[in-house]
Amino acid sequence: MFHSRLVVWLLGFVVAAGAGFGSFYHLYSPPGEEDPEGEACTDGDCRKPDESLSLPGSERAYLWDIEHGGNLLVAHGFGPLTAALRQADAPALLALCGEDFRGQTLRAPREVAWRSDWLNVVRQMDGGQPPLPLDRGQFVERLLDYRRCFATEPKVKLSLMKLSPVRRQDLDGPWQGTCQLRLWGEKAPGQPAEVIAYLSYQVPRPTRQRLDQGGWLTTCAIEQSQTGHARSFLSREVAAERGINVAALHDNWKGGPEHIFTGGVYLCDFDRDGILDVLITDLNGNFLYKGLPDGRFRDVTEEMGLPRRCPIPPDRPYAAAFIDIDGDGWEDLILYRSVYRNEGGQRFTNVTARCKLGLPEEAVGFAVADYDRDGRPDVYVVLKGTARWDGFLGDKGGMGNHLWRNKGNWEFEDVTEMAGAGGGQRSAFTAVWLDANNDGWPDLYVPNEFGNGVLLINQGNGTFKEHSLTPGPSDYATMGVTAGDVDNDGNIDLYLANMYSKAGKRVFGNLRPDTYPPGVMTQLRTFVEGSQLHRNKGNLEFEQKGKEWQVADCGWPHGAALIDLDNDDWLDLHATAGFMSRDRTKPDG
Amino acid sequence: MRSRGIPPPGQLDPSLNEFWVSNPWETVEEGHNLSAYERGRTWLNVRGKDFLDISYLSGADDDGDGRCVVAGDFRNNGRLDVVVRKSGGGPLQLYENNFPQRHYLKVTLRGTRSNRQGIGARLVAVVNGQQLVREMYPQNSHRSQMPNIVHFGLGDHDHAERLTIRWPSGEEQVLTDVGGDRHIVVEEGKQGTAAIETVVPGQTIRP
Numbered sequence: 001m002f003h004s005r006l007v008v009w010l011l012g013f014v015v016a017a018g019a020g021f022g023s024f025y026h027l028y029s030p031p032g033e034e035d036p037e038g039e040a041c042t043d044g045d046c047r048k049p050d051e052s053l054s055l056p057g058s059e060r061a062y063l064w065d066i067e068h069g070g071n072l073l074v075a076h077g078f079g080p081l082t083a084a085l086r087q088a089d090a091p092a093l094l095a096l097c098g099e100d101f102r103g104q105t106l107r108a109p110r111e112v113a114w115r116s117d118w119l120n121v122v123r124q125m126d127g128g129q130p131p132l133p134l135d136r137g138q139f140v141e142r143l144l145d146y147r148r149c150f151a152t153e154p155k156v157k158l159s160l161m162k163l164s165p166v167r168r169q170d171l172d173g174p175w176q177g178t179c180q181l182r183l184w185g186e187k188a189p190g191q192p193a194e195v196i197a198y199l200s201y202q203v204p205r206p207t208r209q210r211l212d213q214g215g216w217l218t219t220c221a222i223e224q225s226q227t228g229h230a231r232s233f234l235s236r237e238v239a240a241e242r243g244i245n246v247a248a249l250h251d252n253w254k255g256g257p258e259h260i261f262t263g264g265v266y267l268c269d270f271d272r273d274g275i276l277d278v279l280i281t282d283l284n285g286n287f288l289y290k291g292l293p294d295g296r297f298r299d300v301t302e303e304m305g306l307p308r309r310c311p312i313p314p315d316r317p318y319a320a321a322f323i324d325i326d327g328d329g330w331e332d333l334i335l336y337r338s339v340y341r342n343e344g345g346q347r348f349t350n351v352t353a354r355c356k357l358g359l360p361e362e363a364v365g366f367a368v369a370d371y372d373r374d375g376r377p378d379v380y381v382v383l384k385g386t387a388r389w390d391g392f393l394g395d396k397g398g399m400g401n402h403l404w405r406n407k408g409n410w411e412f413e414d415v416t417e418m419a420g421a422g423g424g425q426r427s428a429f430t431a432v433w434l435d436a437n438n439d440g441w442p443d444l445y446v447p448n449e450f451g452n453g454v455l456l457i458n459q460g461n462g463t464f465k466e467h468s469l470t471p472g473p474s475d476y477a478t479m480g481v482t483a484g485d486v487d488n489d490g491n492i493d494l495y496l497a498n499m500y501s502k503a504g505k506r507v508f509g510n511l512r513p514d515t516y517p518p519g520v521m522t523q524l525r526t527f528v529e530g531s532q533l534h535r536n537k538g539n540l541e542f543e544q545k546g547k548e549w550q551v552a553d554c555g556w557p558h559g560a561a562l563i564d565l566d567n568d569d570w571l572d573l574h575a576t577a578g579f580m581s582r583d584r585t586k587p588d589g
Numbered sequence: 590m591r592s593r594g595i596p597p598p599g600q601l602d603p604s605l606n607e608f609w610v611s612n613p614w615e616t617v618e619e620g621h622n623l624s625a626y627e628r629g630r631t632w633l634n635v636r637g638k639d640f641l642d643i644s645y646l647s648g649a650d651d652d653g654d655g656r657c658v659v660a661g662d663f664r665n666n667g668r669l670d671v672v673v674r675k676s677g678g679g680p681l682q683l684y685e686n687n688f689p690q691r692h693y694l695k696v697t698l699r700g701t702r703s704n705r706q707g708i709g710a711r712l713v714a715v716v717n718g719q720q721l722v723r724e725m726y727p728q729n730s731h732r733s734q735m736p737n738i739v740h741f742g743l744g745d746h747d748h749a750e751r752l753t754i755r756w757p758s759g760e761e762q763v764l765t766d767v768g769g770d771r772h773i774v775v776e777e778g779k780q781g782t783a784a785i786e787t788v789v790p791g792q793t794i795r796p
Binding site: 061064065068071072075112113114118119121123184192193194196226228229230232233234235236237238239242244246249250251252253258259260261262263264265266267268269271272273274275276278280281282291293294295319320321322324327328329330331345364365366367368369370373375376377429430431432433434435438440442479480481482483484485486487488489490491492497548549550551554556557558559560561563564565566567568569570571572573574575576577578579580581582584 | 607635642645655680683685
């Protein structure tokens with residue numbers, strides 16, 4: 001493992017580079033005289049910074065020039081293009097194409113399609129045939145075809161993806177890149193429509209002067225396109241309408257102190273009336289909502305004996321879980337560091353004192369399962385670590401998780417060590433139970449915020465054995481996990497919500513391939529690859545389908561859920577995204 | 590990881606709003622955007638062969654700073670509504686599922702030898718010859734919990750030809766011809782129709 005602080009900074013950069021305009025980046029020189037911290041290791045694991053991993057100033061300047069060129073291209077090239085397309089201005093679009101413009105599109109594309117009376121989506125990809133050439137006029141017609149999907153002026157966005165000079169280091173020669181073109185709006189009143197296309201292109205070196213002249217698009221190829229429309233939007237936001245007091249919950253965008261994390265949402269029919277209830281934890285308090293027959297909710301927090309507030313430290317939204325500890329059929333509740341017994345759905349009573357269960361302040365998640373199949377549900381307590389400088393490259397960012405075995409009579413014992421279930425010292429937000437090898441014993445996937453997660457295979461005798469989903473580095477910055485059988489082959493698959501960064505990928509792609517030793521380069525690459533779908537083939541073999549099925553690019557995701565939204569018996573996927581948004585007028589970091 | 594005053598490697602262009610921080614963590618501390626205004630994503634599973642991005646068409650592609658997500662049938666109409674928590678841009682969203690109505694089956698378990706909720710049970714439904722495998726786990730994908738209810742979408746078929754439950758106790762329970770479009774409770778150890786109760790919302794489900 002490489003422990004250079006320099007590499008940490010570089011990784012920190014690619015981790016931090018968001019998916020926006022990529023208007024900034026930072027690379028670091030090796031700590032030397034500039035670095036007063038160079039000697040200040042206190043963890044007994046000090047290493048002298050490795051000089052071989054430094055990035056020369058000329059390399060840093062090169063990467064900076066590319067990013068700056070990208071900013072210019074976006075502001076003064078893409079900007080006019082999207083405006084012209086929005087307005088269906090054919091002459092303006094033609095004027096952006098160079099005199100000797102060469103375009104191309106897919107010939108006999110391969111399709112993935114959904115055709116029904118309520119939803120039509122067709123994605124066209126490379127079918128293996130040589131591309132169809134397009135001249136300037138034909139290319140503009142293709143763009144206008146996209147525009148014609150909309151009855152009124154759509155929104156249009158062109159997002160920069162890859163960008164580099166065609167000949168490495170030759171900044172004044174031609175540049176090449178890729179981008180995503182999105183148009184969204186209405187096909188008819190109330191009927192949403194969208195186009196998503198991926199383009200590759202060549203341009204001269206982007207400068208303000210050259211772009212303002214027009215005719216800067218030298219070549220452009222349509223690599224993939226997707227058009228879609230629906231009878232109406234497939235969902236509608238109704239939280240406040242249904243009686244949830246959304247205004248009472250913390251929102252960074254409403255001013256006041258900002259917090260990276262917020263509380264959670266826990267679903268359970270705690271009063272067993274056949275209507276689902278919702279527990280919301282938040283920096284501003286706890287909210288237990290009882291579900292009502294018409295789909296509305298009523299706040300019953302205090303009525304049910306739960307505290308409106310837990311004594312949490314700032315910036316540490318705590319964890320909760322419903323779990324029927326005493327097996328009486330009424331699901332009890334772990335809430336931060338307290339345990340509440342569910343008294344027949346009428347009240348929650350605090351039984352923390354009699355319940356021997358280790359609930360540290362640092363717990364961020366609980367995962368419930370009966371791992372030893374003795375008839376009593378057990379609980380895996382996940383502790384989030386703090387970012388250590390050597391934790392970016394491995395499995396030492398966490399504090400170690402704990403497996404607590406339910407002995408009955410409200411007693412738990414910590415069997416972590418005996419079971420081998422700590423999951424290393426990975427920093428994680430959650431862990432997910434699943435039967436990964438179909439042997440009837442619950443296995444556990446522990447993700448890792450700073451590297452590969454691990455699948456703990458239940459040996460059926462109270463112990464677990466570690467198994468890796470992939471032979472080498474794969475996932476990075478895994479913030480969330482969901483499991484389900486996505487291809488209905490009888491094996492449970494895993495979807496990992498990993499960080500994804502367009503800018504990070506772009507800059508990483510512009511590093512010289514031999515900038516770092518191969519092991520480091522591979523690991524760096526995983527930092528910005530995005531979410532991954534590990535398809536379970538059986539026999540504990542997994543294949544990675546995230547890129548092929550195009551479910552990898554999701555900004556900076558935290559949560560994900562495999563749910564059958566359309567009830568067609570195939571599990572669909574929803575993922576949340578976004579880290580910290582401050583100002584729409586400012587570019588993304 | 591404190592800032593060490595490393596200067597930018599090039600000229601900053603204010604007209605492009607370029608900015609520089611010597612330490613990635615300062616991005617957040619100094620009030621810049623970081624992975625900002627990312628849209629929540631919805632991908633439709635195309636018969637297990639691929640996924641299609643329907644984020645915009647779903648109406649659930651809000652660009653706030655999303656965190657956890659769960660789903661549940663709050664209206665008992667068989668359609669899963671999605672609940673999203675965010676740290677910014679609207680702290681909680683409940684997306685009412687307006688996909689077309691299709692057949693479904695929801696299953697709650699009552700363990701007798703196994704743990705009461707049947708956590709860890711594997712349920713296999715056969716619907717028009719197709720096997721669907723689901724597991725009973727109250728999954729925590731990120732600061733969240735799904736309910737102890739297994740949800741089967743049945744598509745155009747109003748029943749499951751067979752529903753097999755492999756309980757944590759080891760018992761394998763087989764039910765045939767299980768009518769859909771309802772929420773059922775299945776009790777371990779019982780046979781045939783005696784094993785199944787239909788949930789009536791508003792009436793207490795025997796624990």
